[in-house]
Amino acid sequence: MKSSKKFLAVGILILxxxxxxxxxxxxETSKDKVEDKTKAVEDSKDSExxxxxxxxxxxxxxxxxxxxxxxxxxxxxxxxxxNVKINIxxxxxxxxxxxxxRAKFQSGNEPDIYNVGGPQDVKDWMKxxxxxxxxxxxxxALDGILSGVTVEDKxxxxxxxxxxxxxxxxxxxxxxxxxxxxxxxxxxxxESAVKELDKKIKSGELKDKYPLLEAVFEYAAKETWVTGLxxxxxxxxxxxxSSLEAFSADKVEFKYGDAxxxxxxxxxxxxSNSDSKAKLNAVxxxxxxxxxxxxxxxxxVQQGNWxxxxxxxxxxxxxxxxxxxxxxxxxxxxxxxxxxVPMYWAVNKSSNDADKKAAKDFLNWLxxxxxxxxxVVNKFFFIPPLKGYDGLEPKDSLGKAxxxxxxxxxxxxxxxxxxxxxxxQEVLGVEIQKYLAGEVTWEEVISNCTAKWTEMR
Amino acid sequence: MKSSKLWFSVFxxxxxxxxxxxxxxxxxxxxxxxxxxxxGIVNDANWVGLSNYVEVIKxxxxxxxxxxxxxxxxxxxxxxxxxxxxxxxxxxxxxSKLNNLLRSIFFMPNLIGGLILGxxxxxxxxxxxxxxxxxxxxxxxEGWLSTTSTGFWGLVILMSWQLSGYMMIxxxxxxxxxxxxxxxxxxxxxxxxxxxxxxxxxxxxxxxFTVGLFLxxxxxxxxxxxxxxLTNGGPHNSTQMLSLNIYKTAFTFNKFGxxxxxxxxxxxxxxxxxxxxxxxxxxxxxxx
Numbered sequence: 001m002k003s004s005k006k007f008l009a010v011g012i013l014i015l016x017x018x019x020x021x022x023x024x025x026x027x028e029t030s031k032d033k034v035e036d037k038t039k040a041v042e043d044s045k046d047s048e049x050x051x052x053x054x055x056x057x058x059x060x061x062x063x064x065x066x067x068x069x070x071x072x073x074x075x076x077x078x079x080x081x082x083n084v085k086i087n088i089x090x091x092x093x094x095x096x097x098x099x100x101x102r103a104k105f106q107s108g109n110e111p112d113i114y115n116v117g118g119p120q121d122v123k124d125w126m127k128x129x130x131x132x133x134x135x136x137x138x139x140x141a142l143d144g145i146l147s148g149v150t151v152e153d154k155x156x157x158x159x160x161x162x163x164x165x166x167x168x169x170x171x172x173x174x175x176x177x178x179x180x181x182x183x184x185x186x187x188x189x190x191e192s193a194v195k196e197l198d199k200k201i202k203s204g205e206l207k208d209k210y211p212l213l214e215a216v217f218e219y220a221a222k223e224t225w226v227t228g229l230x231x232x233x234x235x236x237x238x239x240x241x242s243s244l245e246a247f248s249a250d251k252v253e254f255k256y257g258d259a260x261x262x263x264x265x266x267x268x269x270x271x272s273n274s275d276s277k278a279k280l281n282a283v284x285x286x287x288x289x290x291x292x293x294x295x296x297x298x299x300x301v302q303q304g305n306w307x308x309x310x311x312x313x314x315x316x317x318x319x320x321x322x323x324x325x326x327x328x329x330x331x332x333x334x335x336x337x338x339x340x341v342p343m344y345w346a347v348n349k350s351s352n353d354a355d356k357k358a359a360k361d362f363l364n365w366l367x368x369x370x371x372x373x374x375x376v377v378n379k380f381f382f383i384p385p386l387k388g389y390d391g392l393e394p395k396d397s398l399g400k401a402x403x404x405x406x407x408x409x410x411x412x413x414x415x416x417x418x419x420x421x422x423x424x425q426e427v428l429g430v431e432i433q434k435y436l437a438g439e440v441t442w443e444e445v446i447s448n449c450t451a452k453w454t455e456m457r
Numbered sequence: 458m459k460s461s462k463l464w465f466s467v468f469x470x471x472x473x474x475x476x477x478x479x480x481x482x483x484x485x486x487x488x489x490x491x492x493x494x495x496x497g498i499v500n501d502a503n504w505v506g507l508s509n510y511v512e513v514i515k516x517x518x519x520x521x522x523x524x525x526x527x528x529x530x531x532x533x534x535x536x537x538x539x540x541x542x543x544x545x546x547x548x549x550x551x552x553s554k555l556n557n558l559l560r561s562i563f564f565m566p567n568l569i570g571g572l573i574l575g576x577x578x579x580x581x582x583x584x585x586x587x588x589x590x591x592x593x594x595x596x597x598x599e600g601w602l603s604t605t606s607t608g609f610w611g612l613v614i615l616m617s618w619q620l621s622g623y624m625m626i627x628x629x630x631x632x633x634x635x636x637x638x639x640x641x642x643x644x645x646x647x648x649x650x651x652x653x654x655x656x657x658x659x660x661x662x663x664x665x666f667t668v669g670l671f672l673x674x675x676x677x678x679x680x681x682x683x684x685x686x687l688t689n690g691g692p693h694n695s696t697q698m699l700s701l702n703i704y705k706t707a708f709t710f711n712k713f714g715x716x717x718x719x720x721x722x723x724x725x726x727x728x729x730x731x732x733x734x735x736x737x738x739x740x741x742x743x744x745x
Contacts, residue, residue, distance in 0.1 A: 102708075124498050127498075127499050128498075278600065278692070279600040280603070281604075281693070282602045421709070421711050426710070430693045433691065434693040437604065437693065
């Protein structure tokens with residue numbers, strides 16, 4: 001007993017000494033750093049007096065996938081604009097970005113360029129949004145693509161890119177099962193194809209070639225954005241023609257509620273958890289994509305062109321064989337996929353004029369200059385939201401598929417950006433989970449969600 | 458006398474200053490915001506009086522559900538954590554060469570961050586449990602975290618696993634401070650092991666129970682990161698605990714004022730519950 005106490009005392013003493021020593025060290029090093037920094041600042045001041053005063057553009061953006069490439073693009077821009085310095089900070093994810101951005105603004109350290117997601121964001125951030133209507137890229141924008149960020153004929157943000165989703169399927173599996181995907185143009189043909197494929201999987205016909213294949217679909221009901229935003233959008237985009245219309249709507253009718261149910265049921269009943277649907281509520285993105293379509297465990301998933309990178313890291317051959325089937329809503333558009341803009345670039349109105357000018361110029365350079373375009377298409381793997389990208393085509397299979405639908409005009413808009421804040425994921429997505437768990441009927445889902453929409457407006 | 462007062466203020470002032478800056482002032486600001494309709498972006502909050510509180514109490518079913526869920530969780534996890542912790546402490550205070558090794562092993566989970574633990578256990582519950590259940594035909598091991606009850610027990614298991622090692626350390630300290638003479642005397646008087654545990658050990662470690670219960674109770678109520686990473690409230694928000702509910706109100710629904718009101722209610726509840734608990738457990742403590 002006694003000796004252990006002594007040990008403890010000695011231990012604490014040593015720890016204490018260590019801590020003070022370390023603290024002393026760090027103060028010294030940090031002092032050095034400060035000196036270095038002031039020196040650097042002085043140096044740069046010397047060199048800059050010859051040019052203009054230095055302009056720093058702070059970018060706070062959310063797309064993790066392009067963080068490195070965007071950094072490279074910024075360095076490229078700095079080469080031709082030596083008086084501008086661009087700092088990029090990236091915080092990923094939907095909710096997290098919103099929270100981080102608020103914290104950033106509250107801290108007084110406001111960025112010059114940041115991201116907004118649609119009408120609700122534009123309304124929330126209105127006091128911090130610079131009017132960008134006079135920018136050269138405005139005339140180049142694809143039809144209707146700026147509607148979500150237009151308020152009283154003024155345009156407040158530049159679209160990142162176009163993304164599209166639908167039923168992403170594995171062409172090779174379809175071919176081996178003898179199903180012609182080009183014949184799938186409406187709900188009936190999709191359903192019969194799914195049934196046929198299901199029969200072949202269950203009978204073990206495809207076992208030799210695809211040993212892991214166990215179901216047609218995998219449906220990530222845990223990710224409420226997959227169900228509450230993306231699935232629901234296919235039906236609600238037939239009710240509202242744009243996110244703006246959804247945003248100003250006082251109520252939602254679920255005109256195609258039954259068709260929505262059918263498209264959910266189809267994915268559920270032919271998933272690997274069809275016999276215990278509640279289990280789908282634990283299926284997340286990784287299970288659906290990385291451990292689903294990428295390893296050929298399932299043949300179809302409801303996802304978009306953004307999964308290409310992840311799938312190709314796991315199996316390049318699978319990634320190359322992916323294509324997109326339409327998301328048919330019975331009685332409405334049956335041959336189209338939802339295509340839209342996930343996020344926009346905005347310029348902070350409260351920044352000083354020089355910063356604002358540089359920020360606008362950088363965005364303009366990135367999306368309209370030849371170097372910038374090369375980055376956008378070939379490094380970010382974006383499908384450009386602007387015209388004038390002739391000769392620069394997306395190179396990945398899913399990007400091509402989205403582009404194909406866009407060229408054929410077989411698209412429906414993304415209206416989920418116009419849902420009341422949190423309604424899509426926290427209300428509809430959650431209600432769909434309850435529906436899968438068997439706690440509520442579909443009619444209750446519809447009535448609850450309709451009531452909540454009105455309440456939240 | 459004078460110099461001791463001087464030294465008192467020298468030592469107290471820095472920490473008091475920090476405490477006021479980072480705890481007291483934000484707390485009052487938070488209380489102020491709970492009376493406004495602030496959306497967290499621009500500083501144009503309007504005074505709305507008590508309407509946030511009325512909204513929370515009258516209309517917010519989700520908040521009430523998380524309140525009940527949190528209460529249930531706190532009750533169960535306080536029991537399991539302290540029982541396991543005390544059991545482990547008894548185990549590693551016996552004369553054995555493995556004591557130190559075992560203590561480190563039991564304490565280890567507490568050194569891992571809650572977020573990571575949540576993801577690790579998510580994998581265990583959804584993948585490992587599922588495949589074991591599938592292979593052995595034990596259906597209760599399948600589909601964990603996809604129902605409310607498995608989500609609940611998942612959280613309880615995770616928290617017990619993480620916190621009981623920490624409680625064990627507290628109980629070890631208390632157990633070791635019991636003089637051997639007392640136990641020996643009881644032994645000579647013919648008390649068996651259970652009687653000794655009940656009549657000597659437990660009364661004498663009562664102060665440690667006060668601390669242990671307080672820590673587990675407040676930790677279980679305030680649980681956030683494990684909840685976020687293990688279930689994120691799913692399925693259908695039925696395993697959403699209070700902190701997560703408040704966070705989502707603020708950062709998903711952009712209702713900072715409402716979230717602040719919830720936070721104030723939460724603060725008062727936790728304070729009342731833990732203070733009551735301390736009052737009652739203090740009464741049970743005995744002086745040696």
